[in-house]
Amino acid sequence: MKVTNLSSGSKGNCTFVCTDKTKVLIDIGINYKLLSQSLAEIGEKPENIDAILITHEHSDHIAGLECFVNKNKDVHIFAHNLVKEEILKKSPALSQNVFITFEYGNNFSVGDFSVHPMENFHDSKSCASFILSAGGGALGVCTDLGIITDNQVDMLSRCKVVYIECNHDINMLANCRYPKILKTRISGKFGHLSNDQCATACVKFAQNQTKVIVLSHISENSNTPEIAYSRVAEELELANQKNVLLLLAYQNKVGKTITIN
Numbered sequence: 001m002k003v004t005n006l007s008s009g010s011k012g013n014c015t016f017v018c019t020d021k022t023k024v025l026i027d028i029g030i031n032y033k034l035l036s037q038s039l040a041e042i043g044e045k046p047e048n049i050d051a052i053l054i055t056h057e058h059s060d061h062i063a064g065l066e067c068f069v070n071k072n073k074d075v076h077i078f079a080h081n082l083v084k085e086e087i088l089k090k091s092p093a094l095s096q097n098v099f100i101t102f103e104y105g106n107n108f109s110v111g112d113f114s115v116h117p118m119e120n121f122h123d124s125k126s127c128a129s130f131i132l133s134a135g136g137g138a139l140g141v142c143t144d145l146g147i148i149t150d151n152q153v154d155m156l157s158r159c160k161v162v163y164i165e166c167n168h169d170i171n172m173l174a175n176c177r178y179p180k181i182l183k184t185r186i187s188g189k190f191g192h193l194s195n196d197q198c199a200t201a202c203v204k205f206a207q208n209q210t211k212v213i214v215l216s217h218i219s220e221n222s223n224t225p226e227i228a229y230s231r232v233a234e235e236l237e238l239a240n241q242k243n244v245l246l247l248l249a250y251q252n253k254v255g256k257t258i259t260i261n
């Protein structure tokens with residue numbers, strides 16, 4: 001399988017994952033024009049997408065969904081039932097029939113992929129992270145969570161490639177222009193992972209099966225890609241984990257395509 005992040009951050013999230021036969025998106029928080037342009041950069045087209053896995057109903061994850069379904073009526077949308085209901089409230093014109101719902105912990109199939117959904121601590125109606133397996137390789141995509149559970153770390157550390165949230169630097173968050181209520185929300189149990197929390201999880205991934213870690217959903221106001229990267233790299237070095245490749249997912253740039261065998 002191959003994975004490419006198309007956009008990552010609070011202005012929109014979208015990741016493309018494919019095998020030879022199956023093409024899926026994880027989230028669609030970008031508009032159709034940007035999606036088309038981003039997919040064109042990697043030789044793909046929106047009309048060939050078979051399914052979209054939705055993590056949760058926050059707009060940075062679903063902003064492009066209604067337009068996509070209107071243009072591509074055959075697509076299947078996989079979401080937790082609570083997320084589906086919230087999406088239908090926001091987009092009542094969407095047909096119920098495009099949705100297929102899942103339960104956390106119950107694997108489901110999407111073409112060549114077996115998908116394992118896990119429940120995140122996050123302040124949406126519900127929020128999922130996903131492990132996609134195909135052809136002996138596994139990919140974990142885990143963003144939008146205030147804390148990461150031991151079970152999630154354990155499951156993700158079995159994946160060769162993990163996209164993990166590295167949202168904020170706690171000092172930058174404390175000093176940024178956000179109102180106090182938003183700072184409390186972001187740093188709380190149902191908010192987003194700090195660089196420190198992410199770094200601790202990354203050490204565990206690297207100590208197990210993970211070979212590539214992609215730092216994702218990096219805040220533009222309370223973090224920088226450089227600070228996120230150096231914080232995690234520092235922790236990996238302290239733990240003497242030198243055999244893991246550390247990459248970044250970007251808000252405004254298509255990321256590196258990673259092949260997982």
Ligand SMILES: [Zn+2]
Binds near residue numbers: 009144217
């Ligand atoms: Zn988000």
Ligand SMILES: [Zn+2]
Binds near residue numbers: 058122124
């Ligand atoms: Zn969210």
